[in-house]
Structures are given as structure tokens and as C-alpha cells.
Amino acid sequence: GAVVSQHPSRVICKSGTSVKIECRSLDFQATTMFWYRQFPKQSLMLMATSNEGSKATYEQGVEKDKFLINHASLTLSTLTVTSAHPEDSSFYICSARVLRQGEQYFGPGTRLTVT
């Protein structure tokens, strides 16, 4: 089946620094990738949708200058949390899809802790 990987799986950073999370589709080309955020014991909240080669579309309330998303190739999307603060600590999950009506495949998630 289709596999999506994320790196790193866990990261701890100091407040004020930036951290980059990578999402890769390993055995398929993803025209669209999604980034979700999950707080403890809560559902997944869609942060943004990115199509390869174009700017990401952010959900209402998500700061695009803080959460930089790049989808430079059909197999790689990155989420950079800039000037991280403790409230950015969360579980970030990416998802990839080939076709608009196709299935979404999820990565294993990245646990970010900002100290």
C-alpha cells in the first residue's frame, strides 16, 4: 500500500527557534498534501492544503507566516514552524493524495515539544 513518512518523529526545540518537519510519499506521487495538527485527546484539525508547485491554502485561523509550507516536488512537502512557542507544541500529521477523489494516506506524525 501507499506509504507516507515523516521526519523527525519527535523533536524538542527551544522557544524562538524554527523547526522543519518533512513529509514524503515513498511509493507514489502526491499531487496534494495536507497538514494536520492534533492536540491531546482531540481530533485532527486541518491546517493547510498544498498542491505541488503552488502556494498552500491555509485554513482560517492558521498563521501562514508562522507555519510555512513548501511542496516543491510530488513526493515531498515540508512544514516549518517559525519562532516556535510552547503553545505550538502538538502532534503534527501530514497526509498525501494522488487524485482529488482519491484516498488520503497519512504519515505517522511528528511530536513537537517547544520548551
Place this chain on the structure above:
Amino acid sequence: AQSVAQPEDQVNVAEGNPLTVKCTYSVSGNPYLFWYVQYPNRGLQFLLKYITGDNLVKGSYGFEAEFNKSQTSFHLKKPSALVSDSALYFCAVRDGRDDKLIFGTGTRLQVFP
């Protein structure tokens, strides 16, 4: 607006008994419905989906779900629960005209030996 409701935060069931995890939805247009399972500190794993066709959908690990248009429900079921089924289950909906996947709040399934 699209929405998904999972009315139960937690479902407890004894191993070997049937289980049901409830989901209702609200969309404009034709619904595309999904069930995913999440184990601790892991991403989501696809279980099954309903796009069109038979109302009873069979999926992975012995799970199935029944699409009921009149009740706008898509409950997840399994005839005989296993302890290893204990996890967090998410129902999701995608409007046929929109490419966003909207998740419910999740239901924690606890299967006791």
C-alpha cells in the same frame, strides 16, 4: 457546512462481543465517508470508505460500516471485538464537491479481556 459527529468519547466492550462506534454526518451534496484508526503516537490508518454502491462496506481487520442516508449515519461495527482493536477511531467526511477531509472528535474504543 460539513460536519461529523461522534457522540461517544469512549466505548467499552468485552472481548468477543460485537462493537459499534457511532458516527453521524452533515454535508451538502453526496457524502464520501471514511473510518480511520489511530494507535498511540501514530498516524491514522485507513479502515474503510463509502463512496457509492452497497450501504454495507467491509474494510480492514474485520471491520464494517453501514451507510444510512435517511439517518445520515455511518456507524462502524465488528462482530467480535479483540483486545488489539483498542485504539482511537475517527469518522471523516468529504463532500463530493470539496477536497477537504473533515474529522469527527474521535471515539476511544477499549476492549477488555
